[in-house]
Amino acid sequence: MMEVTFVEIEEFRSTMIHLHRKGMDFLREMIGMDWNEEGLGAIYILENSDTHECTEIAVRTTDRENPELPSVSDLWMVAEFYEREVFDFYGIRFTGHHDLRRLFLRKDWVGHPLRKDYDTSEEINPIRMESEPVEEFSREYDIKDDKELAEKVEKLKILHYDQYTVNIGPQHPATHGVLHFHLSLEGEEVRKVDIHCGYIHRGIEKLCESRTYPQTLAFTDRLDYLSAHQNRHALCMCIENAMGLEVTERVQYIRTIMDELQRIDSHLLMYSCMAMDMGAITGFIYGFREREKILDIMEEVTGGRLIQNYNVIGGVQADITPGFAQKVKEYCNDQKKRIREYYDVFVNNVIFTNRAKGVGVLTRNDAISFGATGGTGRASGWACDVRKRHPYAMYGKVDFKEIIHTGGDSYDRLLVRLEEIMQSIHIIEQLIDNIPEGDFRTKTKPIIKLPEGRFTASVEGSRGEFGVFIESRGDKTPYRMKFRPTGLPLIAAAHKIMKGCKIADLITIGASLDYVIPDIDR
């Protein structure tokens, strides 16, 4: 259960400033909510990055025509993007936010989809085939002295027309998916970056509100498909904690091992894509050669290579195959030898070190303020591993080192990932030989209903902290289900560190941040 303290709008700003000064410097999650009669609002989950204690603050406004809340984007830099998302889905205007535009949907989209009274019929929002009108001006809302909301069109032009603007657009080999950088260039230097996401926004959170709990499990695999197992583990854990369902020791072992295999698979892909983006196609192929071995093990046990569909509420879909332990040990030994090859071919190469060292530096405070968890945060010296902060499954009982580098540049971000592969292998080797006996799945009723209340669970995904928030009103389908995107803080950080770099550096930073776009857009 999660205790949320509601705050009035008047003292909302002051409590937030007070909390920020008290050390709550990590805005973990911001959840837009529509409580029908009680109005529209947002829940902020804050955490102190040193003592790891969390507080949950919520604020709401009953005015549904033009709801408006004070912005906190000056306290936490990631709030700028979170608030744009809540404005996009709920229509809540944040006063003081210097650039409030829709984050995901098109500029000419009618309505705010996550509101409970949103009409999803095709006539209101048909498939518009002409390309989206580009926004010239940023928009800022401010309260006029006579209390009515005024839209002050800030004269801050996003991209001056006369500049040399280039679209590293939705279809580009190096954007790891469909992300759209709208750059203004000065020769090779990047003057201004404007990142557009939403090209793969599938409205998963709206779909989850009309699906039963077992049906929502399948969506987590398709959020960040490179940490499919961890995402699904988070959702299952959240539902099981809410139901008070105890999972057997064997399932904890299996889930931890499969999580670590999925993490190695994702880090190998991160290394391969970074090598390909920087021109070393051979580095890409070597990374994929090892990754195929993991995919074989995954397919043997779960039936799926990339999307495993393996975690279910109460345990796992099917028991592990007899040869599983043997294959995993074989793979671990082979990977330890092969990783030497990556360092020789790509990482220690003088061309790569010159191109990656000192490029896209993210300081520790910025990383915390952006909430950039995962390898990116640890490369900037911030110990943000959920497995250490809030241990779950077997991570409390397994000894492993949290890799911390302090350089904060693209070079360190890759080193963190490669060393984490070795740590994951170390974890697997401690668990693989003593998987206890027991049944792999505890029986659950066909219709699963969660008790009233708000539940959260968070897991260390492959590229950051993946959180699940469920508000249930006691019936079959969740009232509101929110997934913390691991990629959105990375995009917010990229927005800042990519200013002033060269085009080639932009590609290097993008590859080193290792974001997965469907996880950002949901």
Added chain:
Amino acid sequence: MSFKNTYIGTIVYAVKSLATGMKVTLCEFFTRKVTEHYPENRKTLKISDRHRGVLVMPHDDEGNNKCIACGLCQMTCPNGTISITTKSVTDEETGKSKKVLVEYNYDLGACMFCQLCVNACPKGAIEFSNEFENAVFDRKKLVLKLNK
């Protein structure tokens, strides 16, 4: 300033790191290739039997299946892939009307292989086979009729 940052030092370090990189690719040039020749190895290709390729309804030799047309699979499917048409038949001895399966349509193009239908089926009438060769030219051919 350490030797590494001097003019000569950078050249020596650069050449050494480039040479190790090339040594690795040279060894790779002569090692055995890992490619699996898919169309040639179709006979010997072993795909894990847990792989979900397409939904099938196994029939015993007289051609009748275990499906009792309860519609549970149609209800649990998240995106409406299965559609069952049934008709009610009055049973001779007991006189009660019993639902009998007429047609079991399954749209392979919309399925997301989440296995909820197989878990929900009380009789175990449907299961996933690992037959993956299903690419077709015509969208209508993806709608399969599972019961004979």
Added chain:
Amino acid sequence: MTDFNTIIEAIDSSLNSMMPHSAAVLVECILAAVCAIGAYLVFAIIMIYMERKVCAAFQCRVGPDRVGKWGILQVFSDVFKMLIKEIIDIKNSDRILYNLAPFLVVMSSLITFSCLPFARGLQVLDFNIGIFFIMAASSFGILGILLAGWSSNNKFSMIGAIRSGGQMISYELSMGLSILTLVVLSGSMQISELVEDQTRGWFIFRGHIPAVIAFIMYIISGNAETNRAPFDLPEAESELTAGFHTEYSGMGFGLFYVAEFMNMFIIAGIASTIFLGGWAPFYISGLDGFNEAMCWIPGIVWFLGKTFFVIWLLMWIRWTFPRLRIDQVLVLEWKYMVPIGLLNLLIMTICVVMGWTF
């Protein structure tokens, strides 16, 4: 050593007997042009096939092997498809320059291709300033790339073209320096004389240390000249989608694709001519029996063997290293390659003057 001069004189005399001298010269020119273009295309197809197979071998995969016996016909099917693709004309591009650019690139590589000495006497152009002419002819290929980038009205190709301009012009310098070092060693610039001089020992062995340094510098700047691998910034796949030839489709792109491979062949051809002795057989002074046996292998086999070895070397470099950034490319050239090139030239002249060469 089979000598093609006799064959050429025979053709010449037979033609002159049949028709007036001017017509004979015309027929000979056409014959030479047809042979050059024919060899040009055949080598292009062999090179594309070799590139795919060698790249696959370096990446522990198999490469094309389903079309024809070992995938030999793969490149022919690429050529057929390329011939039939629709050529899209871009709305407000500079049409004349847009269509001229591919031909400029191909023309420059064709001229330099015809200066290569395939065997004794089997050479289309042989001026007494051969090497200097090759340097000049290969440098107007840059115009083609700049025009392609500028005229196709696409911001990515514009960036790619400007990058290639900066890169290729600066690497002409270090290529010229490394060739100059060898001209100092051999004393003459005529290509056939260069190779004749190497029949008593290849320059890379006779010029010992400065020649090896010149060879490495030549390979690096050759890579940069042909926009390949560590220096493939003009058509950097992952940054500028397809660089300067983004807007070219069909045969326009086909010409660029062939010209890139043929530039690589020419760089390797020149390297094997001035460093590894062109068609001169392997020679160790003193072992006459051994030298005699070496002479039985025809000159053209020697030349092609060495050229394809250097091509394999270039491919090895291509498929190992990531891409450089534009400022690193220029820093490498102006701060490292030019000073070393000048120093190397000085060492070579001292060695030649003092007679320390073999």
Added chain:
Amino acid sequence: MEMKKPVIKSIPYEEFKDNETLEALIAEINKERTNVVLGRLDDLINWGRSNSLWSLTFATSCCGIEFMSVGASRYDFARFGFEVTRNSPRQADLIMCAGTITHKMAPVLKRLYDQMAEPKYVVAVGGCAISGGPFKGSYHVLNGIDKIIPVDVYIPGCPPRPEAILYGMMQLQRKVKVEKFFGGKNKHQQKGYMPDEPIIVTNCPTEQTNGKDE
């Protein structure tokens, strides 16, 4: 001169799926095919085109990762001649639409398709491209790309295995081998090619009415 059945190395013709559509295409072409020389030329060009289909690197979500592993060393679709994945639509012959197409991405896909040079093909990889897949009921997802561009081959699966993608590419090769190039009707030359009406098996329960027993 009759057009023969398309042959793919090491897979017999009967073991392929959906041969009826191909036979209909062959019958239609054989009606107009009179000249032997043109027929021979057609076969040669179709052989050339079918063995060198360069795909555009277009991947929006999970199927893109399977598309990458098809290009990597284990499955290696360079064996078939598709090695060079071109980044610019001008030089690509085929769009492999791997992933979900949302309302915001639809105009981008349509624009890419229009920019490609003419003999162009579209392969819909995965449930999302065929019918919207897991997100069929969403307000922002296009239920199947055959609503905006004509699709040649559908590869079901979520995501389809690399071998399934290779099998789909071989189906496309067969379809390319059965095309008339010189004179006469070619599928792509009919302007205003209207994608056929996509069938809906069951209207997806947007207001979730399942659990009818309530």
